[in-house]
Amino acid sequence: METSSITLYGHELSGNAYKVRLFLELLNLDYEYKRVDLMKGEHKQPSYLAINPFGQVPALIDSDRLLQDAQGILTYLARQYGGEVWLPSDAISLSRVVRWLSVTAGEVRQGPENARLYHLFGATTINIDRATEKSHQILGQLNVWLSDRAWLAGLKR
Ligand SMILES: N[C@@H](CCC(=O)N[C@@H](CS)C(=O)NCC(=O)O)C(=O)O
Incomplete structure (x- = not known):
């Protein structure tokens, strides 16, 4: 497996962030979790909009790769770390x-x-x-x- 430096941006009440967190756990990947305080509007601040211009969680950074959207992130993780068993190519x-x-x-x-x-x-x-x-x-x-x-x-x- 490639070495990775993964950061997930999420919130504990977000089902979309939960999907990604669950899959990171299923893949047994190390990652840093950064809580974005949705209740305080942190997701609409410029510093977070630079990570996800939609102002939503989840977002994920893997080394120099920036990804947004739960389905997009799941697809990336499956192909990058899970292989054929999670995302078959046929x-x-x-x-x-x-x-x-x-x-x-x-x-x-x-x-x-x-x-x-x-x-x-x-x-x-x-x-x-x-x-x-x-x-x-x-x-x-x-x-x-x-x-x-x-x-x-x-x-x-
Ligand atoms: N299409 C996006 C939707 C993400 C989404 O709606 N996230 C919610 C939390 S579950 C959010 O950040 N809402 C705040 C907002 O839209 O202002 C995905 O699948 O990741």
Whole structure:
């Protein structure tokens, strides 16, 4: 394995940062965790916007490489440190992994993630009826999909 110097920027209440943290742990990689205080607006300060101009966590620095977006970071880590077992390169297997990364940023965000923001953080601009309906749809689909497999895609272990 290549030597690395990884820094993850996140916050403990961020599901998107959690995804990256979990994967760093699964890959058994050493990393430094830097808490970005979302409640104090640290993510909108120039020093953090230089790391992620979108003003969001997570972001990750690996040596001289700067990465943003949970799905982008997961893809990078899988290819860089996890190899074929986490991110296969054959067309159909890769497509299946990307499909589920896309579902997290689409259906899961519109459903459970928005419902969480509404209920836990009082994000009242969210249409909670729609988020609840979307949650039931995607969680129902996930239950069916995972009823006879351990992983959404790829691994059979
Ligand atoms: N597409 C991004 C979304 C990241 C995101 O929405 N992060 C939230 C925390 S979970 C955030 O930083 N929100 C603050 C803001 O957008 O101002 C990803 O998947 O990483």
